[in-house]
Amino acid sequence: MTTTVPRTQDLSEGALGMALLDIERRDLASARRHLAQATARGVSTGSNASFFHGAPALEFVLARAHGAGDDIRAAVDRVVDARLADVHRRQAAGALPHLAEWDLIRGLTGLAALLLSRPIAPRLPDVLSCLVALARPVRGDGRMLPGWWSAAGPDGTEMTGGHGNNGMAHGIAGPLAVLSLALRDGVSVPGQEEAIGTFAIWLDRHGTHYWFTAAHLGIDQPPEAQPARQSWCYGQPGIARAQQLAALALGDPTRRQAAEDTVETILTDPQQLVRITDSTLCHGWAGLLTLTRAVAADSPAPARFTPIVQDLHRRLAADWEHLPKPGFLEGRAGAQLALHDTGNAGWTRALLLT
Numbered sequence: 001m002t003t004t005v006p007r008t009q010d011l012s013e014g015a016l017g018m019a020l021l022d023i024e025r026r027d028l029a030s031a032r033r034h035l036a037q038a039t040a041r042g043v044s045t046g047s048n049a050s051f052f053h054g055a056p057a058l059e060f061v062l063a064r065a066h067g068a069g070d071d072i073r074a075a076v077d078r079v080v081d082a083r084l085a086d087v088h089r090r091q092a093a094g095a096l097p098h099l100a101e102w103d104l105i106r107g108l109t110g111l112a113a114l115l116l117s118r119p120i121a122p123r124l125p126d127v128l129s130c131l132v133a134l135a136r137p138v139r140g141d142g143r144m145l146p147g148w149w150s151a152a153g154p155d156g157t158e159m160t161g162g163h164g165n166n167g168m169a170h171g172i173a174g175p176l177a178v179l180s181l182a183l184r185d186g187v188s189v190p191g192q193e194e195a196i197g198t199f200a201i202w203l204d205r206h207g208t209h210y211w212f213t214a215a216h217l218g219i220d221q222p223p224e225a226q227p228a229r230q231s232w233c234y235g236q237p238g239i240a241r242a243q244q245l246a247a248l249a250l251g252d253p254t255r256r257q258a259a260e261d262t263v264e265t266i267l268t269d270p271q272q273l274v275r276i277t278d279s280t281l282c283h284g285w286a287g288l289l290t291l292t293r294a295v296a297a298d299s300p301a302p303a304r305f306t307p308i309v310q311d312l313h314r315r316l317a318a319d320w321e322h323l324p325k326p327g328f329l330e331g332r333a334g335a336q337l338a339l340h341d342t343g344n345a346g347w348t349r350a351l352l353l354t
Contacts, residue, residue: 008038010327011057011350012105012282017328020347021337023065031065043072049079051110051350052329060114064346073118080111080123087130096140096151099165102131104174104352112178113349116185128182128189131175135195141214146202148172154211161214166207168238168352169282172199173207177352180245193250200246200255207239229275230266232287232351237263241291241353248298260304263295267308278319281351282329285316286338293341294353313339 008014015038022031035058044054051057055075062068087101087108100106104113108127115121134148146164153159154170165171176199179192206212208225216222232238240262247256266272267288278284289312296305316339325331328350337347348354 008040009043009054009057011052011060012329013325013327013331014038016057016061017331017333018326020061020064020328021333023061024337024340024345024347028065035061043075045075045079047082050106051114052105055079056111056114060117060350063117076111076114077123080115080127083108083111084123084126084130091133094138096138096145096149096162097134097147098152099150099154099156099170102134102148102175103165103170104178105169109174109178109352112182113352116178116182116187117346117349124182124187125189128179128187128192131179132189132191132195134172134175135191135198143217145217146172148175159213163214164202164206164212166203166209166211166239167234168242169233171211171234173203173239173242174352176200176203177242177245180242180249181352181354183249184245196246196249200243203239203243207236207243210234227271227275229277229283230272230288231276231283232291232353233282236266237288237291240266241295244295244298256299260295260299260301263292264304264308267292267312279316279323279335280330281334281338284335285312285319286335287351288312289316290338290341290348290351291353294348 009016011017015034019031019034019038022034043058049055051060055072056079059068059072059076062072090097102108104110108130112124112127112131115124115127136147137144138147140149141161149162149164151162153163154165166173168174168177176196179196183192206222210228228235230237240259244256244259247259276284279286281287289309292305292308292312296302296309316335320332320335320339323332323335326333328334
């Protein structure tokens with residue numbers, strides 16, 4: 001294994017995402033070609049390795065064809081060990097975490113999702129414990145802050161006072177979802193249920209915003225969110241699925257009902273739908289279609305979502321070929337996975353939807 005960083009081994013945009021589509025289609029010849037392209041310059045196990053890049057991304061794709069061997073799993077374990085060591089050093093120093101430490105795309109949430117997909121994953125409890133620790137408030141700038149508060153802004157650059165990110169891809173909805181999925185699978189660590197409750201209550205109050213800034217902390221009434229595109233990666237649909245998963249894990253029918261109502265309300269509102277301008281998984285029709293199917297499958301009243309699924313499928317079918325990129329999160333491969341998904345495909349774990 002090397003620490004090179006070719007984009008071909010990037011699940012979001014590179015050849016790995018196209019291999020994932022090939023595998024779901026049972027086109028193994030094309031999958032081998034894309035996998036060879038992805039690994040031609042080595043596979044990263046360095047600091048950039050994550051669920052969406054390098055060895056972990058490769059394991060996830062290979063596992064969909066039951067082809068992830070001991071060598072790739074051992075490489076991923078080394079990545080996990082290095083990440084855990086980084087977290088423990090940061091915690092000992094009393095510093096705030098960076099989003100890349102714990103989010104889905106780059107951090108521990110994504111690694112937890114991958115390990116949760118393994119039959120045996122002895123490192124999973126340690127990863128879950130680090131995510132649970134985010135629920136404990138920390139001191140920063142002379143005040144108590146949420147434990148997931150980042151000193152940097154959403155784009156990674158310095159931000160006065162920092163921010164608390166809410167989205168599924170880069171925010172606290174990701175840990176909420178993966179901790180809830182783990183609990184539903186019978187995997188738990190001390191404090192997990194309490195952390196799920198902490199994250200869920202935060203999102204009850206602040207989840208209409210993409211993120212929250214220091215200026216908003218401590219005020220009685222959060223400011224009204226500005227109109228924004230609603231999607232899987234950022235916005236209320238992704239958060240609502242995380243909330244539904246939390247409700248299912250904790251046995252909270254009121255929270256589940258509220259989450260399902262949110263999805264139905266947003267995806268039947270023309271003023272919300274008009275802000276969606278592409279067909280991607282990340283922030284377009286493909287992601288919303290996949291999300292709605294997952295919500296419906298876990299609802300006691302799935303038929304209420306049938307017209308929404310049909311509408312989203314129609315919009316996606318009419319538009320996906322116009323996508324300029326070929327890959328998974330923002331390209332045609334992801335759109336086709338959503339378009340032809342039967343509802344039983346494990347690839348949706350990459351989005352923390354199942």
